[in-house]
Amino acid sequence: MPSYSFTVNGEAVTVDAPADLPTLWALRDKLGITGPKYGCGIDVCKACTSHLDGEAFNPCVTPIADVEGSEITTIEGLADGDTLHPVQEAWLDMDVAQCGYCQPGQIMAAVALLNRTSNPTDEEIDAIENVCRCGTYFRIREAIKQAARNM
Amino acid sequence: MPGSTTERPKGGQHRTVQPSLRDSTFGKVLSRPVGRRRFLAYVVAGSTLTIAAKFGVDTFTAGDASAQIPSPPQLLDIQDLGDVLILAGKPTEHLVRLEITDEGRAVLELPRAEVGQGLTTAFAMLVAEELDLPLEMVEVTLADARPELLFNQLTGGSNSVRSMYGPVRAAAAAARSRLLAAAQELWGAAPEDLFTQAGKVLNKDARTAGFSSLTALAAAMPVDRIVAQPKDPSEFTLVGTPTRRKDARAIVTGKQVYTLDLDIPGATPTMVRRPPTVLGTVESVLNESEVRAMPGIIDIAVVPTGVAVLAETFGQALDGKNALQVEWGGGSIDGRNDEDIKQELRAATLPAAVPPLLGGLEEEFDFAFVSHAPLETNCAIADVREDSAEIWSGMKSPIVAQETISLELGIPHDNIKLHVMQAGGSFGRRLYWDGAIEAAHISKATGRVVKLMWSRIDDMRHGRMRVRTHHNIRATFAAGNVLSFEHRVATPVTDWSHGLGEILTSIGAQLPGGNLTFTETVFTLTVKMPYNFGATTQLILETPTKMNTAAWRGVYSPNTRGAEEIMVDEIAASLGKDPFEFRMEHLKEDSYREVLSKVAEVGNWGRSMPAGHAQGIAFHEEYRSCTACLVELDATDPQNPRVTKAVIAGNYGLPINPMGLKAQLLGGLTDAISTTLTAGLHIEDGLPLEGSYSQFHYARQKDTPTDVEIFILPGDRDTPGGAGELGVSAPVGAIANAYARATGTKPRSFPIIFPVDFEPFPR
Ligand code: FES
Ligand code: FES
Numbered sequence: 016m017p018s019y020s021f022t023v024n025g026e027a028v029t030v031d032a033p034a035d036l037p038t039l040w041a042l043r044d045k046l047g048i049t050g051p052k053y054g055c056g057i058d059v060c061k062a063c064t065s066h067l068d069g070e071a072f073n074p075c076v077t078p079i080a081d082v083e084g085s086e087i088t089t090i091e092g093l094a095d096g097d098t099l100h101p102v103q104e105a106w107l108d109m110d111v112a113q114c115g116y117c118q119p120g121q122i123m124a125a126v127a128l129l130n131r132t133s134n135p136t137d138e139e140i141d142a143i144e145n146v147c148r149c150g151t152y153f154r155i156r157e158a159i160k161q162a163a164r165n166m
Numbered sequence: 167m168p169g170s171t172t173e174r175p176k177g178g179q180h181r182t183v184q185p186s187l188r189d190s191t192f193g194k195v196l197s198r199p200v201g202r203r204r205f206l207a208y209v210v211a212g213s214t215l216t217i218a219a220k221f222g223v224d225t226f227t228a229g230d231a232s233a234q235i236p237s238p239p240q241l242l243d244i245q246d247l248g249d250v251l252i253l254a255g256k257p258t259e260h261l262v263r264l265e266i267t268d269e270g271r272a273v274l275e276l277p278r279a280e281v282g283q284g285l286t287t288a289f290a291m292l293v294a295e296e297l298d299l300p301l302e303m304v305e306v307t308l309a310d311a312r313p314e315l316l317f318n319q320l321t322g323g324s325n326s327v328r329s330m331y332g333p334v335r336a337a338a339a340a341a342r343s344r345l346l347a348a349a350q351e352l353w354g355a356a357p358e359d360l361f362t363q364a365g366k367v368l369n370k371d372a373r374t375a376g377f378s379s380l381t382a383l384a385a386a387m388p389v390d391r392i393v394a395q396p397k398d399p400s401e402f403t404l405v406g407t408p409t410r411r412k413d414a415r416a417i418v419t420g421k422q423v424y425t426l427d428l429d430i431p432g433a434t435p436t437m438v439r440r441p442p443t444v445l446g447t448v449e450s451v452l453n454e455s456e457v458r459a460m461p462g463i464i465d466i467a468v469v470p471t472g473v474a475v476l477a478e479t480f481g482q483a484l485d486g487k488n489a490l491q492v493e494w495g496g497g498s499i500d501g502r503n504d505e506d507i508k509q510e511l512r513a514a515t516l517p518a519a520v521p522p523l524l525g526g527l528e529e530e531f532d533f534a535f536v537s538h539a540p541l542e543t544n545c546a547i548a549d550v551r552e553d554s555a556e557i558w559s560g561m562k563s564p565i566v567a568q569e570t571i572s573l574e575l576g577i578p579h580d581n582i583k584l585h586v587m588q589a590g591g592s593f594g595r596r597l598y599w600d601g602a603i604e605a606a607h608i609s610k611a612t613g614r615v616v617k618l619m620w621s622r623i624d625d626m627r628h629g630r631m632r633v634r635t636h637h638n639i640r641a642t643f644a645a646g647n648v649l650s651f652e653h654r655v656a657t658p659v660t661d662w663s664h665g666l667g668e669i670l671t672s673i674g675a676q677l678p679g680g681n682l683t684f685t686e687t688v689f690t691l692t693v694k695m696p697y698n699f700g701a702t703t704q705l706i707l708e709t710p711t712k713m714n715t716a717a718w719r720g721v722y723s724p725n726t727r728g729a730e731e732i733m734v735d736e737i738a739a740s741l742g743k744d745p746f747e748f749r750m751e752h753l754k755e756d757s758y759r760e761v762l763s764k765v766a767e768v769g770n771w772g773r774s775m776p777a778g779h780a781q782g783i784a785f786h787e788e789y790r791s792c793t794a795c796l797v798e799l800d801a802t803d804p805q806n807p808r809v810t811k812a813v814i815a816g817n818y819g820l821p822i823n824p825m826g827l828k829a830q831l832l833g834g835l836t837d838a839i840s841t842t843l844t845a846g847l848h849i850e851d852g853l854p855l856e857g858s859y860s861q862f863h864y865a866r867q868k869d870t871p872t873d874v875e876i877f878i879l880p881g882d883r884d885t886p887g888g889a890g891e892l893g894v895s896a897p898v899g900a901i902a903n904a905y906a907r908a909t910g911t912k913p914r915s916f917p918i919i920f921p922v923d924f925e926p927f928p929r
Contacts, residue, residue: 016461032479033461040481044435049427050420052590054541055622056484059860062541090420103418110410110825113833114282115417116541116590122418141868146859148541148591149282150836151829152870 019083023048024092030079038074038082039063042089050090050119054146061145064120064127065089071127090119093126102126105162113149121145125159134163247691248789248888251325254669255318259333263309264293266341270365270378272297274334277309277319278326279562280413281540281592283890284826285326287412289334291823295405296338296396298362299377301412311564311584317669321562322597322717323692324789324888327822331886332396339396348384349375399820399884408825413588425545425558425587426619433547433617434464436608437483439490440472440628442929443497443852444713448473452491460486467611471600471628474608480619487621498712500852504634507711507849508532511636511656514709518640518652520701525644527736531637531729532915534846535854537626537862538718542590544620544629548605554581555609559602560589566665567599571606593719593837595630597664623857623927631847631854632718633657635725639733641699646741648752651699651733655726658711660685683708688717693726696787697734697752719837720891723788724898725916728842731784731899732913735906745903746771746783757882758787761794761815764877769796769813775908778802779810782904786895789888791818793831795838795896797871799904805919807905809839811873816892819883827889828876834893835874840865841894842901846917850926857927863917 020029023046030041037056042048042065051074054062058076065074066088074087093100099107102125112118124143128135140156147155263275272293280286286306294301312319318329346360349367352375359370366374399405416422441447448468457475458466462482467474473490477483499507512530522528546559555577561567564584572579589596605618620629638654662670662684670687689706706722718724738748746766753759762785765771771783778801785794798811814831821827844863847854856862902913 033482036479036481040435040479043426044479044481047429049423052424052542053426053480053619054543055858057622057858057860059858060541060622090418094419099415099418106418107410107414110414110829112282112411112414112417113284113829114541114589114591115413115422116282116424118417119420137872143867146541146864146866147836148539148593148864150833150840150865150870152836152865152867153832153872153874154829155867156872 017080019079021082021085021087023087024089032079034078034080036079038077038079038087041079042074042087048089048091052116052119054117060117061124062117062120064123064145066123066127069130071124090123093122100126101165102129102158102162105158105165108161109154109158111151111154111158113151117145117147117149121147121155125155125162128159129163129166133166135159246694246789247323247688248325248328250669250691251320251323252329255329258315258318261312261315261318262330262333262337264334264337264341266345266377266381266384268378268381270303270376270381272299272304272338272341274304274306275309276306276330277312277315278330279321279560279586279589279592279596280308281321281560281562281589281596284411284823284829287409288327288822288826289330290412291404291409292331292334293338295402296335297342299365301404301409303365306412308586308588310586311568311582313565313568313579315565317665319563319565320665320669322594322666324890324892327886328789328888335396343395344384344387345377345380347387348380351387352380352383405822406820406824409823410825422588424542424590425547425560426617428547428558428587430547430549430558430615430617432615434476434614435478435480435483436474436476436605436616436618437480437487437621438469438472438474438604438618438624439487439492440624441494441497443500444628446497446500447495449493449495452493453489457486457489460489465612465614467608469604469607469611471604474611476608476612476614476616484621497852499849502711502849502852504534504849507634507658508636510709510711511634511658514707515636515638515656516654516705516707518638518654519703520640520642520650520652522640522642525740526640526642527733527740528638528640529733529736530914531639531725531732533635533725533841534917534920535634535849536632536718536841536846537854537856538593538595538630538632538716539626539859539862539864540589540591540593540595543622543625544601545618546601546605547615547617548602548609549615550575550577550606550609553577555606556583556585557602557606558585558587559599559605560587560592560596561599561602562592562596563599563664566663566668567602570599571603574603575606575610594632594717598630598661598716626847626856626858626862627854628714630714630716633660633715635722637726637729639729641733641737643737643741648699648737650701651695651697652702653704653726653730655689655704655706655722657685657706657708658713658715659708660715660717662688664716689722692721692788693723694787695730696754696758696785696792697749698754699752719834720894723786723891724838724841724894727786727895728898728902731786731896732902732906734784734899735903736912744772749783749785753785757817758785758792760879761785761792761817764815764879765794765796765813768875768877769811771796778908780904780907782900782902782907784896784899784903786892786899788892788895790885791816791887791889791892793817793892793896795835795900797897797900797904799901799908801905801908804909804911807843807908807919808869809871809901809904812871812897813875814893814897815877815879817879817881818889819881819887820885821878821881822886824878827878830889831876831893832874835897836865836870837894838897838901839869842898842916842918843905844869844917844919846920848922853929855922855926861924861926
């Protein structure tokens with residue numbers, strides 16, 4: 016079985032897996048990194064959203080072979096030790112989470128947006144497709160705006 | 167479906183309790199003999215103090231959790247489903263466990279499920295309030311299945327805070343009294359010189375003792391020294407203030423553990439290939455050896471619901487599942503479609519009784535099937551051995567789950583450990599344990615620890631759904647007055663086998679309406695008419711179409727009350743009245759008018775809107791709470807409408823956590839936007855076509871308002887009303903009314919925009 020090396024949250028890892036194994040399952044089932052969630056497996060719900068070399072990506076549809084040599088950041092790697100990322104802080108402040116299952120993906124999507132543009136418009140926030148079945152969208156919007164002010 | 171019966175469990179004593187007064191009994195405590203008002207406490211182990219709340223002075227022994235089955239108390243006045251659930255839980259409420267640890271922390275073991283509704287935070291607030299303990303010193307865990315709790319471990323009917331508000335406060339008050347008694351003993355102090363504050367007992371003479379230093383002594387205090395009196399709500403300092411979720415930090419750092427995040431040794435990723443139609447069966451597997459040879463595949467097993475594939479990773483289990491060729495047997499609705507189910511319902515709808523007069527309206531409405539679609543798909547971990555089992559899953563009815571698993575697997579129910587996991591959403595879905603029992607079957611068949619995950623496609627197609635409903639509403643009016651209002655609903659049967667059925671049976675003789683079916687009973691107890699509309703009747707009838715159904719947030723209210731709120735607008739129009747003014751004139755209660763006028767005022771009701779835009783307004787009352795909603799909607803493209811603004815007000819009688827209540831109203835708004843405008847399931851040839859969120863159009867960020875204002879009114883009672891389900895129905899009406907006004911149409915079929923705009927996944 017081929018093996019693939021990459022870094023996750025700053026740590027170098029090597030995984031033995033078939034080339035087409037979606038990275039989500041390498042993270043969850045082989046590395047025990049469970050922050051990224053399964054919600055659809057086909058790039059629809061965005062619950063698995065994480066970062067690949069600083070950009071949002073969806074590991075449920077990214078074969079493990081494609082991440083060889085790359086840097087992955089999951090929700091677990093976003094905070095700096097005990098110091099939360101301003102987006103996480105804003106999420107706490109606005110008390111965004113309900114069931115919380117979508118929120119790792121929502122936060123990673125919001126961080127990616129704020130990395131691209133420091134002051135996102137409502138239209139740019141609208142473009143985030145992550146499903147929140149608990150319907151927390153308005154608090155997500157508010158938290159993104161608050162994080163933008165604080166960053 | 168059997169009707170309610172008069173059979174009740176034998177034995178046990180019961181006291182007469184009027185549910186609506188249950189918590190005000192605390193307020194009256196002082197005026198009653200002390201001997202009858204004690205909250206006894208018992209010690210379970212060492213210096214750890216465990217408190218069980220107890221009402222009255224009937225026989226009760228320390229740690230006795232298996233007393234004879236008590237009868238539910240007699241009922242004076244059941245007004246809603248919540249009263250039924252409160253009553254059913256009452257005989258076992260003294261079994262609530264609250265522990266004060268030797269670090270002075272409080273740990274409440276909550277016999278309910280946390281699925282995102284914020285219960286653990288609300289109960290931590292109640293405990294912190296009663297104990298005068300900082301909130302961060304309170305921990306709330308979810309109890310494993312505890313069969314001795316009988317009817318008191320079901321999370322549903324927006325009832326958890328309503329039913330546990332009293333017992334949890336009583337338990338915490340008992341703990342506080344015990345700590346005070348310990349300090350009294352320690353210092354030889356007079357009781358009136360002692361009080362509690364911030365996790366300490368304070369003496370008037372300035373001596374203080376942290377709870378942690380008192381627990382050992384407190385645990386050893388004789389039981390009869392403890393007299394507990396929960397605070398009067400007027401003394402609350404934490405309860406009623408906006409409080410953030412206790413588990414929020416774990417969630418935003420990815421540390422919150424859901425079922426599939428558990429690290430159970432040997433747990434093997436498992437998925438199931440399911441039949442091409444709802445409730446279909448497996449005849450034979452045609453290519454098992456081929457699939458077994460695929461990379462990573464560990465085992466394959468046929469179970470009642472399909473063919474299970476176990477693999478090293480879920481990715482490989484999914485590949486294996488997709489590669490399986492299976493010969494399937496028929497299901498329960500093979501060949502049936504949405505349209506014929508709709509026609510069946512229409513034909514089954516009972517006729518209205520009052521003859522249509524000159525001034526009258528008669529309208530029909532249809533609401534499609536809707537998936538619960540929680541973001542975490544159905545899942546469970548099961549470790550089934552020869553004569554025992556351990557199972558982890560998000561379950562709102564774990565006692566009935568345990569019984570069912572025991573029966574189906576032939577394992578004594580005492581040997582089945584069921585751990586209730588925090589779940590990624592429910593909306594009614596997790597009243598059922600189909601993930602847990604399926605995982606148990608697979609574990610038994612393969613001898614492995616099974617980590618079962620349903621695919622999203624399966625979760626939508628083979629999961630549970632809200633039933634389709636058909637509505638016929640006839641209103642008559644004359645001389646500006648509504649004379650009669652009749653509403654007839656027909657639906658396929660909803661499955662109540664998650665324990666509510668047994669609860670209703672146990673209370674049966676006391677329920678209004680005599681020999682009703684469970685569905686009729688639930689309908690009667692949840693759907694109310696808040697307007698004075700003359701002779702009013704609301705009736706439901708179900709057809710025997712067997713599908714995977716479950717109550718969906720709000721049960722019958724979102725559709726039934728949603729349709730009624732549309733009718734209210736249309737009646738107002740017929741009478742030449744403004745929809746807001748008309749509602750104000752006809753609402754039954756001042757508190758109803760208060761929420762309605764709040765949203766009208768803040769939302770600037772009646773302001774002029776550009777073409778294609780409109781406002782809509784509606785009201786809803788349930789479980790002793792009420793809410794109103796005003797929306798603005800942009801339908802300049804009628805096929806692509808967007809709610810641009812929402813103003814919502816809620817009155818819960820006694821709000822526990824306004825921040826959490828606002829979250830529930832926000833969630834209800836999003837549910838209403840989705841199900842009114844775009845989200846539903848099409849049934850075709852015995853299966854829902856929708857298989858993911860790209861097809862089942864639950865709202866995304868772009869579909870939701872950029873301007874939302876939510877108000878929690880102070881309330882005027884000393885008991886909390888229901889919260890979880892309240893928020894859907896008023897926005898359904900408001901959105902439909904805004905759409906009607908913006909487009910000049912009369913929406914009758916929901917969701918309004920409902921094409922099959924996708925290529926369905928293969929079956
Ligand atoms: S699980 Fe990756 S997008 Fe849904
Ligand atoms: S918080 Fe539950 S899905 Fe978003």
